[in-house]
Amino acid sequence: MTDPRRYTPAAARNRQPILEVLQEALPERARVLELASGSGEHAVHCATAMPGWMWQPSDPTPGALASIAAWRDQAGLANLAEPLRLDATAADTWPAGPFEAIVAINLIHISPWAVTEALMARAGERLVRGGVLCLYGPYRRGADHTAPSNAAFDADLRRRDPRWGVRDLTRVVAEAEGHGLRLQATVEMPANNLGVLFVRD
Numbered sequence: 709m710t711d712p713r714r715y716t717p718a719a720a721r722n723r724q725p726i727l728e729v730l731q732e733a734l735p736e737r738a739r740v741l742e743l744a745s746g747s748g749e750h751a752v753h754c755a756t757a758m759p760g761w762m763w764q765p766s767d768p769t770p771g772a773l774a775s776i777a778a779w780r781d782q783a784g785l786a787n788l789a790e791p792l793r794l795d796a797t798a799a800d801t802w803p804a805g806p807f808e809a810i811v812a813i814n815l816i817h818i819s820p821w822a823v824t825e826a827l828m829a830r831a832g833e834r835l836v837r838g839g840v841l842c843l844y845g846p847y848r849r850g851a852d853h854t855a856p857s858n859a860a861f862d863a864d865l866r867r868r869d870p871r872w873g874v875r876d877l878t879r880v881v882a883e884a885e886g887h888g889l890r891l892q893a894t895v896e897m898p899a900n901n902l903g904v905l906f907v908r909d
């Protein structure tokens with residue numbers, strides 16, 4: 709039988725810096741919903757480091773769900789839940805919550821803008837007051853990319869799907885504010901990515 713576990717080199721590089729951002733922002737005990745968990749490597753890394761976090765991974769695609777489940781079986785962690793099939797744009801696939809945190813790593817630039825709109829709307833409903841939404845990925849500020857490599861990445865994304873693309877941070881923040889989510893911090897991360905933290909007022 710083939711091993712369904714996926715390995716992503718980027719996750720191997722960024723999972724520790726992402727964990728450190730979350731450790732700064734979240735309490736010791738927290739219910740965390742992760743969207744777009746992909747391989748499941750971030751979920752295992754964070755749940756291993758923080759036994760007080762109850763981590764709920766999710767993804768809409770069968771291959772990702774199989775990978776997350778296989779990593780979870782191998783890790784045997786009591787605080788890592790079975791992966792949920794969650795499509796951000798389908799409200800009925802979201803768990804009711806509430807959550808102290810919602811995490812989306814490398815999602816909003818590799819999906820249509822409607823995913824960002826739905827993510828902000830649901831996060832505004834499902835986060836507790838004071839709860840944190842953490843996004844990770846590349847951003848631009850207006851027309852300006854934060855690095856030449858991000859401009860090339862943006863062009864590549866748009867070639868693959870014209871609805872994708874590196875997002876303008878100002879537009880993302882405005883969308884969040886429309887759902888009661890206030891920008892708390894932006895954190896410089898490896899490879900010209902940003903950690904973007906919002907708090908539900």
Ligand SMILES: C[S@@+](CC[C@H](N)C(=O)[O-])C[C@H]1O[C@@H](n2cnc3c(N)ncnc32)[C@H](O)[C@@H]1O
Binds near residue numbers: 745769797812
């Ligand atoms: C580039 S991968 C990122 C995976 C993982 N977070 C990481 O950084 O390694 C993008 C992920 O977004 C998921 N995705 C795409 N559309 C989505 C949607 N509408 N709702 C939730 N997840 C979605 C894909 O299935 C995929 O796993």
